[in-house]
Amino acid sequence: MTQEPAVEQLIARGRDALARSQYLSALDDLQAAATQRPGFADVQNMLGLCLSMLGRADEALAAFGRATELNPGYVEAHVNQAITLNDLGRVDEARESFRRAAEADEAKGGRFPSAAAARIANLHRELGDAYEQAGAPEEAVAQYRAAVGIRPQFLDIRTRLGRTLIEMGSLDEAAAELEAVLDQNPGFAQARANLGLARFRAGDLDAAEREWRRCLQQQPGNAQVSAYLGMLERRRGEARSA
Template identity: 30%
Template structure:
């Protein structure tokens, strides 16, 4: 193994231990010794992102993409960082280009890369949902689920996006699948409860919300809020003799 390869390997170990400045120093020396590859610049960007030096991180992700425009992980990192900087127009342009591009087949990716990419798509979907852009959020979470179809948290987030978009039957189907994989996933029970609540199936909603509250050991404020509403509704109906 060459000197620059040793530096990159050492940098990865340092990064995994949370020693970002030290990892970045190793990578700079590797680049100085001729190791100018997309994965190196992407890792340099990640080191800067973890140290909250987002503007510098952007320059490294862009350098990685100059060397390999099809480097999906670097583009995801760039998108997330641009969003963190509030540069939404630039992020939108990158997002449009990425979703229109031909993807690497998922069966050609290692499980670790699939997991990282799926998490990147989920994070971007969360940003889009926060801005009220349901359609974009759905496209992104679908990309994530395609990469990691058995990840319960991704299925639940997909269900949440569908619920927020008013597609309750589809949301219910996705969330039922997630709950079947892990009945004790708190957010899954909560989201399914909210779907049934919005459908007017209050008794069914109560069961899932109660389960979410129990799993959270009473810390789920959303479950508590809806449970309180259902309790008040029941008491009101009793008072009316219904």
């Protein structure tokens, strides 16, 4: 008789498959793990990420909800729930989930109260935007870094930081920031598109193509990424001609 995999093995396999964007495979293992250990908040959060990536948003929200019920201080699950709600256009509910994430983060110990921290981070972002529009990317990066230092879970700001670093030619730093975003939210398509651009400009065309292909799997109609892939094919054609 075949022995069922231990729950730890199922979780490890599911986490590995999720990291490699093999969402159906991850889903099978994580659902089996959740059946055996329904009280594991981390399994519920990863299950929610898989379901979200597969376009099953309502089921994803249920999983994130279970994760936050099991662990009310689970910042990442609150953030993932907020992102999914926002993608569904449920903006008020998303705002509430972000508020809970900020409160949970504050409870872990922070320099500022959550509301003040969010406001200060967004002020740094606005100043960074102004510097970038004025053609001062170094000053923009300093402001974005200040914002991320206060609120690292504000992934949109971290993505702006990564894009500005690309424009400055700081490709390794940009890739590190964008990879940090994708560690928290593998479905953040703009961050993945920018990571592909960082790889492309660094000359790693294969890595760039992998990121952009994954973007199109998540967002089949993404015109920007389709344009990037066209640019990549032209570069390869030029190399072959040369």
